[in-house]
Amino acid sequence: MDVAIIADDLTGAADSGVQLMRSGYRTAVVFRGAPIPPSDDLDAVAVDTNSRPLPAGFAAKRVVESGHALRESRIVYKKIDSTLRGPIGAELAAALAATGRKRALVAPAFPQATSCDHLPSHRSSASFAGHRRRNSGRLNPTSR
Numbered sequence: 001m002d003v004a005i006i007a008d009d010l011t012g013a014a015d016s017g018v019q020l021m022r023s024g025y026r027t028a029v030v031f032r033g034a035p036i037p038p039s040d041d042l043d044a045v046a047v048d049t050n051s052r053p054l055p056a057g058f059a060a061k062r063v064v065e066s067g068h069a070l071r072e073s074r075i076v077y078k079k080i081d082s083t084l085r086g087p088i089g090a091e092l093a094a095a096l097a098a099t100g101r102k103r104a105l106v107a108p109a110f111p112q113a114t115s116c117d118h119l120p121s122h123r124s125s126a127s128f129a130g131h132r133r134r135n136s137g138r139l140n141p142t143s144r
């Protein structure tokens with residue numbers, strides 16, 4: 001498998017999977033708990049761990065399960081929320097350990113949704129279902 005995406009929710013898995021498919025990759029989006037299709041049939045897979053709302057330890061366990069299954073992929077992409085919700089630090093550490101990787105590039109910015117990085121903070125303003133939410137403080141997503 002060329003590309004494996006481990007996403008913390010179904011929306012992230014589907015969004016990423018669609019982009020890969022549009023780029024010509026034979027791609028599957030896998031629901032939490034469903035078997036991952038054989039790699040000879042695919043170029044890419046996006047797996048939903050449904051881990052974002054979970055406590056760090058439980059979220060990490062789900063990422064480890066997916067990471068072990070996908071560790072032979074050429075590229076492993078740990079999809080995180082662009083507004084840094086969820087136990088990101090625990091999930092990144094679990095993804096690195098489970099896939100045998102030593103480094104991670106973390107880039108949560110999503111300018112089209114007015115989310116961007118201004119080091120040392122991440123700032124976001126987003127509109128959900130007509131409600132405007134602002135997060136203008138520094139976040140610490142790496143705490144476990």
